[in-house]
Amino acid sequence: xxxxxxxxxxxxxxxxxxxxxxxxxxxxxxxxxxxxxxxxxxxxxxxxxxxxxxxxxxxxxxxxxxxxxxxxxxxxxxxxxxxxxxxxxxxxxxxxxxxxxxxxxxxxxxxxxxxxxxxxxxxxxxxxxxxxxxxxxxxxxxxxxxxxxxxxxxxxxxxxxxxxxxxxxxxxxxxxxxxxxxxxxxxxxxxxxxxxxxxxxxxxxxxxxxxxxxx
Amino acid sequence: xxxxxxxxxxxxxxxxxxxxxxxxxxxxxxxxxxxxxxxxxxxxxxxxxxxxxxxxxxxxxxxxxxxxxxxxxxxxxxxxxxxxxxxxxxxxxxxxxxxxxxxxxxxxxxxxxxxxxxxxxx
Numbered sequence: 001x002x003x004x005x006x007x008x009x010x011x012x013x014x015x016x017x018x019x020x021x022x023x024x025x026x027x028x029x030x031x032x033x034x035x036x037x038x039x040x041x042x043x044x045x046x047x048x049x050x051x052x053x054x055x056x057x058x059x060x061x062x063x064x065x066x067x068x069x070x071x072x073x074x075x076x077x078x079x080x081x082x083x084x085x086x087x088x089x090x091x092x093x094x095x096x097x098x099x100x101x102x103x104x105x106x107x108x109x110x111x112x113x114x115x116x117x118x119x120x121x122x123x124x125x126x127x128x129x130x131x132x133x134x135x136x137x138x139x140x141x142x143x144x145x146x147x148x149x150x151x152x153x154x155x156x157x158x159x160x161x162x163x164x165x166x167x168x169x170x171x172x173x174x175x176x177x178x179x180x181x182x183x184x185x186x187x188x189x190x191x192x193x194x195x196x197x198x199x200x201x202x203x204x205x206x207x208x209x210x211x212x213x214x215x
Numbered sequence: 216x217x218x219x220x221x222x223x224x225x226x227x228x229x230x231x232x233x234x235x236x237x238x239x240x241x242x243x244x245x246x247x248x249x250x251x252x253x254x255x256x257x258x259x260x261x262x263x264x265x266x267x268x269x270x271x272x273x274x275x276x277x278x279x280x281x282x283x284x285x286x287x288x289x290x291x292x293x294x295x296x297x298x299x300x301x302x303x304x305x306x307x308x309x310x311x312x313x314x315x316x317x318x319x320x321x322x323x324x325x326x327x328x329x330x331x332x333x334x335x336x337x
Contacts, residue, residue, distance in 0.1 A: 076245060147238075148234070148238045171242075
């Protein structure tokens with residue numbers, strides 16, 4: 001349970017400002033603490049809050065960046081940039097303005113689109129790194145992995161806005177209003193982008209269905 | 216955390232839904248080194264923020280800001296100086312000051328005579 005700020009019990013090195021019930025087990029992710037409270041604790045100098053925010057939002061940024069870029073190293077760079085923007089903006093974060101996750105989805109997506117546009121002028125740097133073994137879980141089934149790889153390859157053939165819409169909608173599981181907010185467009189435009197993307201993906205993936213055990 | 220829309224996959228054709236399901240199961244995970252780098256960024260940025268917040272202000276700056284900045288401070292100092300002057304001035308100075316004023320007023324004595332004559336005529 002979030003206990004609020006108690007400077008008297010704070011420690012400058014670890015857990016500054018985050019007093020916890022000593023009867024509770026230690027939770028490195030602080031999963032029961034709201035995003036905004038964690039950000040406020042980070043701003044107050046809490047190292048544990050920094051760690052929890054990293055573990056909560058680092059994978060989120062990386063996941064979107066990887067689906068958008070298809071390359072592990074580039075996805076890590078973009079995700080690190082997005083998180084850096086979060087650290088810098090933290091002192092000025094207005095409570096209730098927007099969800100931190102929504103803000104990060106927007107920042108990450110925009111950084112990815114900027115990166116893709118720059119990359120389109122640099123030939124020879126466009127091969128998606130979809131088969132990177134370090135990215136995919138070794139314990140997952142080969143079939144899931146093959147389908148996921150096939151989808152990633154297909155995603156990379158979509159226009160960037162369609163790819164962004166489909167990743168946020170069908171992989172990240174966001175609602176259309178949220179996606180519209182992230183993409184700074186209307187809900188109707190999101191539905192249109194998503195519809196066109198699905199039709200394109202169906203066309204690209206249909207020939208592979210038999211090979212991937214879907215018939 | 217992220218809002219998960221329970222109905223987000225209803226309109227997806229079944230043939231590609233299998234691909235989305237696989238993609239969600241095979242969610243790309245960042246490496247440990249990446250998370251360490253991000254956390255180091257956070258800690259470095261946190262130190263900078265705390266240093267900026269901890270820069271000590273001089274006592275002059277503190278006083279100036281409490282009275283509305285340097286302009287407000289000058290106004291207050293002027294008012295204080297005038298108050299002190301009035302406070303330490305001797306009564307003789309005050310008499311001298313008042314006689315100066317009354318001697319100047321004597322020049323307007325004709326106005327008083329004029330007013331009284333006019334009143335009597337009425």
